[in-house]
Amino acid sequence: MAGEICCKIDVHSVTKYFPSPGISFLQPPPHGPETSRFSVPNAVDDQSNLSSNEQAASKHLKDIHMSGCLMEDFLTAARENTEKNLETCGVLGAFLKDGTFYVTTLIIPKQEATSNSCQAVNEEEIYAIQNEESLFPIGWIHTHPSQSCFMSSIDLHTQYTYQVMVPEAVGIVMAPTDHSRKCGIFRLSDPDGMSILRECHETGFHTHRETSNGSPIYEDSTNIIFNPNLRLEIFDLR
Numbered sequence: 001m002a003g004e005i006c007c008k009i010d011v012h013s014v015t016k017y018f019p020s021p022g023i024s025f026l027q028p029p030p031h032g033p034e035t036s037r038f039s040v041p042n043a044v045d046d047q048s049n050l051s052s053n054e055q056a057a058s059k060h061l062k063d064i065h066m067s068g069c070l071m072e073d074f075l076t077a078a079r080e081n082t083e084k085n086l087e088t089c090g091v092l093g094a095f096l097k098d099g100t101f102y103v104t105t106l107i108i109p110k111q112e113a114t115s116n117s118c119q120a121v122n123e124e125e126i127y128a129i130q131n132e133e134s135l136f137p138i139g140w141i142h143t144h145p146s147q148s149c150f151m152s153s154i155d156l157h158t159q160y161t162y163q164v165m166v167p168e169a170v171g172i173v174m175a176p177t178d179h180s181r182k183c184g185i186f187r188l189s190d191p192d193g194m195s196i197l198r199e200c201h202e203t204g205f206h207t208h209r210e211t212s213n214g215s216p217i218y219e220d221s222t223n224i225i226f227n228p229n230l231r232l233e234i235f236d237l238r
Contacts, residue, residue, distance in 0.1 A: 087118035093135030141172035149175035160197040
């Protein structure tokens, strides 16, 4: 069973993978040879190259284990929209065990999309799955079908709604046409970025003020571990 990491999905139906989330990880070593930490392009392991916010976050945030299939499976599910230059979004669900989050569920809700925005509808269906499976809303994932890999002002506000509930929550951007960086796993810097978003009441695309110390509003997540032993359950509700 350990070699059965992921399988083909029918992206037009509700799909469930087993075993259930409560037993959906198979002997995941914290930092063993079977896991790999997410790294960004040109990143190095030297902690001196991380911002002060990133260093502080890495010291107190719980690790998040993700299936190595998650992002590619999401791109497969989003392919039809991507070909039409429409964004696609999904919600990540995780359970917490021994101080570590395990992302076991990807929910792709009914949604309305344009080339630069995506809005989930019938959100009660998302909450029903999260409640039934006892999942933490550990973040979200969406595509930029024709844009680069970054967090827009609207993305930042979406990220704030997740991160204010779960400090470890992440926002994943998949940018298949960006040749320099096709994916990013981001979070708002804390406290600087979180403070700016907390005080911002604008809607739509807009600019945010700079942080008081010049640090970025958002940054790469440093607590992500890709775990090949972690199984993924996908609910495509569209």
